Amino acid sequence: MAVEPLLATRAQRAFILTITLQAIIVLTMVGITFRKVEVKVAFVGDYKTLPCYLALFALAEVFELLMAFDALRLRNIIQLLGILLFHMALIVFAAIQIHETKSALLNKVDCVTDFNPINCDGPGTLWRAVQPFLIVVPCIIAAAWFVMMFWIKELYSEFGWAIFHVVGANPKMKRMYQWYQIMLCLLKFDFFFFVGVTMQLLIIVLARNTAEFGVTVAAIPVVLVLLALCGVAVQREIKWIMTISLVMMLAASSYFLYKLVRIYEPASRSAYATTRASLTIFTIVAFILLFGTFAVGLRCFADFDRGLQASKVNHGGSSYTPVLTKLELFGGNNGTQQEEGSYYGGTQLQPRISIE
Template sequence: MAISESFQKMPLAGKVCCWLAGLQALTTLGLEISILVLVLKYIDVFSSWSSDKGVAIYFLLLVMGSLFGLFLMVGGVLNGDTIQIIGFCVFNLFAMSLGIFRYFQMQEWLNDNVVQGHPVFELVRSEMLASIGVLAGMTVVYGVLAYFLFNAFGWEIYKRVGADLKIRRMYVNYRMLVFLLKMDFFVFLGFAVSYIILILKSSDPEFAITVAFVPVTLFVLVLAFWGLRRESAATMWAFVFLLCGSTAYFVFKCARMYDPKQEAKYLTQRPMMTYYTVVSLAVITATLHQAVTCLANFGYGLKERIEITRGKRSDMEQIQDYYVNAAGDRRMNLDG
């Protein structure tokens, strides 16, 4: 009920964004299923630990990306979160880049598979180009709509945190970290799934560790969100320490791909895995920076201001955020 009321009250640009995000997700899902079905018709992708499995991995990443993007856009619009809406536009560019990588790698993988005198790649070329085109075109549209939403939601941010510029900067940092925590889970999940299917075998010692990596990552990110909301310095410092460990892990994996002793294992998947690892490192680095920034903002009133907007503090606790003028009227205190 609350969601339907929020949808009715949102600006026209927000409604258009939600409908377009849903349409994009359905279109991408249809194209990706079509590509996978056409390839599976002629190639047994799962017959061996070969480069052909990259077809399935790209399918999984782009399908997960379309659903995750829909979650980002709808959540951003419903919450009036311009940071998440802009982040969705950046994420769309990332999904488009995956589509471009997929196009050139599948051209290399599938050109040797010929059916009735035509390479299998030719059967799926138009669908792959259409997928890239949809993501590119929609990103431009979202960029324009994001401008209108930024202006429309500016007043919402003002109502939440007031006119104090210092509090507003802290709130922007807070929202950026919340968005990056969501991105962290997507890139960690995508890397783990890709590594398990493309590189590892069930007999490898790393297999169980990488599988356990997914739920542990989810727990750590939820704990980080809790620590951010509660302004728990100990929890956030533990999260920063774990992020440093994750950075070392991804750097190690990237270096291992170019180790001559491991070359045979990684050679066919190295371009895509390298790109995904670099993107993951960029997201982790941004998260690390924002986590330290938010840590430095603890204790300066942001937590109390957010609790007021959510109705979690009593009227007596809110008195410090107001002053009484000569006429006896209570007014918002704008001094920072």
């Protein structure tokens, strides 16, 4: 079976095109919202929700597009399914942002006695001007999600046999390799949700002159290095790095639990008023993903030194190369010899595919 190059099939091109088009439309809607608010108010206090909203969506759309290319390059069905779940989370986040933007704009002024078009609701107000663009965003993302499901079904048929060519037909090896793929996929999503949580904290919540702001900034490179080293450790089966990474994951999980408490405890809950819903969701998902990564990491650790390392290291999206068939090894005519009554019914034998 021939292996198609990246973006050589209709399903691959359509999948990437779907994500790209919805990203352009969504970022345009968010950008228009940002601009309409920018000309009316300064982005201080509660209004900082809007630039954070734009930054998160820009990060999410770029991240999803890169993940899609990566999944197609690696022919990774598990990562494609992860992208579907991530896209569903984007729908929820976009819907929540309608409420949070409204809370930021309609900031408890007395509109009966002191009506103004910036902080009140009604015809001609700022909220009514941006509301349609905010509503369009989750609708577009949801429509793209259904289209993506169709093309992922096509890609499943196209890529579903790839693991066989990496590890062979051994069920144990296949299961180990699938856990390895899940681990790498989780590490990539850990990156996004950690950056999403810290971005909201730094832009909206934390004051620059506080110790918590400094700790949060310092944690960013530490966690990113941790995730990168964990990916190297699980691929190269380096036990001491994997051990350190797993311990650090537990510490990072504890940090997310601490932040969740801070969002709702009476002494600090007012600082999270305009971003409580989205930050809560991001924090909970980040905690679940990180704890899940720890659990899957333990499973992958148990598979170290069991014969899978060569397949992990040598597997790449463009490294499919044909190898000699048995007929070629024993002097056949370049795999084209035909045999009467053979299993192939006298048809031409094709080179087998391997991943070296």
